Amino acid sequence: MSQSIFLRLFGVxxxxxxxxxxRGREARLHLHVKxxxxxxxxxxxxxxxxxxxxxRVWKTIPVGNRPAxxxxxxxxxxxxxxxxRSWIRVSFAEPYKRHTRAFERFASGLLSFSTVQDVARxxxxxxxxxxxxxxxxxxxxxxxxxxxxxxKLRHLGIDEIYLGKKHRFVTLVLDMDTREVVYVAKGKGSAxxxxxxxxxxxxxxxxxxVASDLSKAYIKAVTEFLGHKVKLVxxxxxxxxxxxxxxxxxxxxxxxxxxxxLQKQVLKGSRYLLLKNPENLDDVKDERDRLDQAxxxxxxxxxxxxLKEELRQLWSQTGKRAARKFLTSWCNRxxxxxxxxxxxxxxxxxxxxxxxxxxxxxxxxxGPLEGINNKIKLMQRKAYGYRDIEMMKLRIxxxxxxxxxLIG
Numbered sequence: 001m002s003q004s005i006f007l008r009l010f011g012v013x014x015x016x017x018x019x020x021x022x023r024g025r026e027a028r029l030h031l032h033v034k035x036x037x038x039x040x041x042x043x044x045x046x047x048x049x050x051x052x053x054x055x056r057v058w059k060t061i062p063v064g065n066r067p068a069x070x071x072x073x074x075x076x077x078x079x080x081x082x083x084x085r086s087w088i089r090v091s092f093a094e095p096y097k098r099h100t101r102a103f104e105r106f107a108s109g110l111l112s113f114s115t116v117q118d119v120a121r122x123x124x125x126x127x128x129x130x131x132x133x134x135x136x137x138x139x140x141x142x143x144x145x146x147x148x149x150x151x152k153l154r155h156l157g158i159d160e161i162y163l164g165k166k167h168r169f170v171t172l173v174l175d176m177d178t179r180e181v182v183y184v185a186k187g188k189g190s191a192x193x194x195x196x197x198x199x200x201x202x203x204x205x206x207x208x209x210v211a212s213d214l215s216k217a218y219i220k221a222v223t224e225f226l227g228h229k230v231k232l233v234x235x236x237x238x239x240x241x242x243x244x245x246x247x248x249x250x251x252x253x254x255x256x257x258x259x260x261x262l263q264k265q266v267l268k269g270s271r272y273l274l275l276k277n278p279e280n281l282d283d284v285k286d287e288r289d290r291l292d293q294a295x296x297x298x299x300x301x302x303x304x305x306x307l308k309e310e311l312r313q314l315w316s317q318t319g320k321r322a323a324r325k326f327l328t329s330w331c332n333r334x335x336x337x338x339x340x341x342x343x344x345x346x347x348x349x350x351x352x353x354x355x356x357x358x359x360x361x362x363x364x365x366x367g368p369l370e371g372i373n374n375k376i377k378l379m380q381r382k383a384y385g386y387r388d389i390e391m392m393k394l395r396i397x398x399x400x401x402x403x404x405x406l407i408g
Contacts, residue, residue, distance in 0.1 A: 007029075010029060010060050010061065010068070010070065010092075010100070010102055011060070011061075011092055011100060011101055011102030011105075012029075012031065012070065012092050012100075013091065013092075014034070014037060014091055015031040015032065015033055015034070015072070015090075015092075016031065016032040016033075016034060017029075017030075017031065017032075018030040018031060018032050022066075025066050025067065026066065026067050026068070026069060027062075027063040027066045027067070027068040027069070028068070028069050028070075028071050029060075029068065029069070029070050029071065030071045030072070031070060031071065031072040032072065032073070033072065033073075033074070033075070033088065033090075038050070038075065038077055038088060039088075040077065040079035040081065040082060040084055040086070041084070041086045041088070041089055042079065042082055042084045042086070043079060043081055043082045043084070045079055045080070045081040045082070047079065047080040047081055048077040048078060048079050048080065049077060049078045049080060050075045050076070050077055051075070051076045051077065051078055051085065052075070052076045053073045053074070053075050053076075054073065054074055054075075054076070054087070055071065055072070055073050055074075056071075056072060056073075056074050057069050057070070057071050057098070058070045058090075058092070058093050058097075058098060058099055058100050058103075059098060059099040059100070059103055059123075059125065060099070060100040060102055060103050061100075061102050061103055061106045062123070067123075067124050070092070070100060072090070074087055074088055074090070075087075075088055076088075099125070099129070103123075104133050104136075106123075107119055107123060107130055107133050108133060108134070108137045110122070110123075111130070111133070111134050111137065115382075116130045116131050116134060131391070134391075135388075135390075135391050135394065138391075138394035138395065138397075138398055139394060141398065142394055142397040142398050143394065145182055145183075147203045149182075150182070150199065150200060150203060150205050151203060151204075151205050151206070153175055153177075153182065153200070153205055153206075153207060154176075154177060154206065154207065154208050154209075155175070155176035155177055155207075155208060155209050155210075155211070155362060155364050156173055156174065156175065156176060156182075156207060156209075156210045156211070157173070157174040157176050157210070157211040157212070157235075157364065157365075157366045157368065157369045158171065158172070158173055158174075158193060158210060158211070158212045158213075158218050158222075158366075158369075159171075159172055159174075159212075159213065159366055159369040159370075159373070160172070160188040160192075161373045161376060161377075163376075163380065163392075164380075166387075167186065167386075167389055167392070168186075168187075169186075169187055169188040170184060170185070170186055170187075170188075170392075170393075170396075171183075171184070171185045171186075171187065171188050171189075171192040171193055172184055172369060172372065172373075172396070173193065173196060174368060174369050174372065176211065176364045176368065178400070179368050179400055180400045181372060181396055181397050181399060181400065182397075183196040184393040184396050184397060186389060188217070189215075189217040189218075190217040190218065190220055190221035190224070193218065193221050193225075194221060194225060197221060197222070197224075197225030197226055198225060200225075200226065201225055201226065201227075207226055207230050208230065208231065208362060209230065209231045209232070209233050209358065209361070209362035209364060210222050210226070210230060210231075210232055210233065211233045211234075211235050211364045211365060211366050212232060212233070212234065212235060212366070213234070213235055213238040213366065214234060214238060214239075214242065214348070214352065219232060219355070231355075231358045231361060231362060232355045232358060233355060233358045233359050233362055233364055233365075234352050234355040234356050234358075234359075235365055235366040235367075236315055236359065236365050237365055237366055237367055237370060238366065239311075239349075239356065240311070240312070242345065242348070243308050243311060243345060244275050244308075246304075246341040246342070246344070246345050247274055247275070247304055247305070247308060247341075248271060248274075248275070249341055250300065250301060250304055250339065250341050250342075251267060251270065251271060251274060251301060254267060254298055254300060254301060255267040255268065262297075263297050263298070266290070266293055266294045266297055267294060267297075267298070267301075269290065270290065270291065270294040273287055273290060273291040273294065274291070274294070274301070274305055274308075277312075300337075300339050303337050303339065303342075304337075304339060304341070304342055307330070307333065307334055307337070307342060310330060311330060313326065314326055314327060314330070314356075315359060317360075319360065320357055320360035320361070323357055323360055324353070324357055327349065327353060327356065327357070330346075330349075331346040331349055331350055334346040372396075372399060375399050376396060376399070379395060379396075379399070
């Protein structure tokens, strides 16, 4: 094998080959820098004088199952033009790094299907070295989203996730069409999404609709920064969740007010039966009979439960006009029950009626974002948490390219 091919295997060009040796289990390739290639690192002048020499060692891609290193005596030079003194920079490694670019590319390939700890053990380097390589790889691929990419955005979803006492809340913005996270910011509320929305307005991105929960801060941010032409779609998932919370509150109030022992016993085990969809009730476990018994013993709970099931039909009407009539009728019936939690919910839905009905113009939901939140929680458990918030943001931005598998 010729020397040039041998050097190219290690990603080395422009240096002289001296020798190849084995030192224990290590494979060492000795190189020599050519005198005519020396130049000043500042002004690039080749009129330099060598002051001293120092041997440096860089870790490179392994040879079989043996760790491999590049060894070279590097000179410190003094420029005769600008009088700057500096150590020469090598072309096969980044400044101040103890591994080569070829090693970094090799480790990056392994990181695509293995953990940082496993790659560090396999290559015989520290966890911090591999983690830094992974961070640079993610920054290169996902660190900055171009304006051309943002101009293609049409439908967005906004939500926040709680990441523990250290990082607390993180706000996510999802591209509903491609299911990619396009923005991650620490904190929650309008201040967290304001920089992203300002950028969208500055580059004149054509955003058609934004899906959100009932957060007034996000609603205000969408209206203030993106304008009234962008339609706000209040997410179906969060509306149903709000009703389920009201239903749970009602059940708890009835349980505390109940004096009959049988009524208390039936209500105590009925929470998840009330929240389940009727088609998901398990007849083998007598869930349907237990639910019927709880509804028969409590008239208020019975009315609230059937109004909950009717509300699900809001998103299956023939069109927006029919949905508007259905919502008005439903709110009237909820207020007529005299049940306080239902009257509160009716007032909320009337206030956000336009945003709720916008679903018929843009059928988007924050359901995919809830799936992203679950992947983030799984990612945190696998990593036992992240101390670097920037690293965690990069991992979230790359989630659409990540596969979670059980190995071993």
